[in-house]
Amino acid sequence: MPDHNTIALGSDHAGFEYKQMLLNWLRDNGYEVRDFGTYSADSVDYPDFVHPLATAITAGELERGILVCGSANGVCITANKHRGIRAAIAWEPELAELARQHNDANIICVPARFVSEENARAIVSQFLNTAFEGGRHQNRVNKIDC
Numbered sequence: 005m006p007d008h009n010t011i012a013l014g015s016d017h018a019g020f021e022y023k024q025m026l027l028n029w030l031r032d033n034g035y036e037v038r039d040f041g042t043y044s045a046d047s048v049d050y051p052d053f054v055h056p057l058a059t060a061i062t063a064g065e066l067e068r069g070i071l072v073c074g075s076a077n078g079v080c081i082t083a084n085k086h087r088g089i090r091a092a093i094a095w096e097p098e099l100a101e102l103a104r105q106h107n108d109a110n111i112i113c114v115p116a117r118f119v120s121e122e123n124a125r126a127i128v129s130q131f132l133n134t135a136f137e138g139g140r141h142q143n144r145v146n147k148i149d150c
Contacts, residue, residue: 011132012069014040014057015116016050016079019072022116022124026070029125035132038066051082058086061110069111070128076115083111087149095119097130104134106141 011030015023020042030037040057042048050073060066071079076093083091091111092103095118103109112131114124136145 010036010038010066012040012057012060012066012111013037013071014053014069014079015042015072016053016074017042017045017047018074019079019114019116020045022072022114022121025121026072026114026124026128030128050078054079054082055086058083058089058091058111062086062088067110068132070114070131071111072114072116072124074115074117076113080111080113083113090145090148094127094131096123097126100127100131101134104131105137106144108136108141108145 013023013027027037027039041053054071057069057071061069071083073079080091080093083089089111090107090109091113092107092109093113093115094100094103095115100112103112112127114127
């Protein structure tokens with residue numbers, strides 16, 4: 005049974021500062037956070053942090069995750085290699101909302117080099133507070149995994 009109250013959070017070095025900001029903001033807003041790293045701004049390989057986060061979600065330990073890197077491309081591509089992961093890049097809150105409503109995204113990927121801290125918080129808020137619509141979208145989501 006996934007932990008509905010705990011959010012998975014991870015980043016590479018380019019997303020480290022935003023990850024820390026989001027970590028504090030999430031905790032201030034009553035969320036439990038499982039921090040998958042990285043734990044400094046030193047250069048790292050993002051798959052080393054993305055794979056454990058995605059595995060925790062696919063294993064059913066956690067329900068949703070947030071990944072942050074410079075462009076969000078690398079973390080998104082890596083997360084989507086895991087069966088059952090539906091990671092989406094969002095640079096505006098509306099994209100996070102649609103990713104949840106229509107695609108049942110379970111990981112949101114934030115491009116730290118292209119959004120303000122305020123916008124990053126708004127993206128994450130929208131992701132966490134939007135439900136999947138189901139209905140006609142469920143059939144499409146069922147066709148995603150290979």
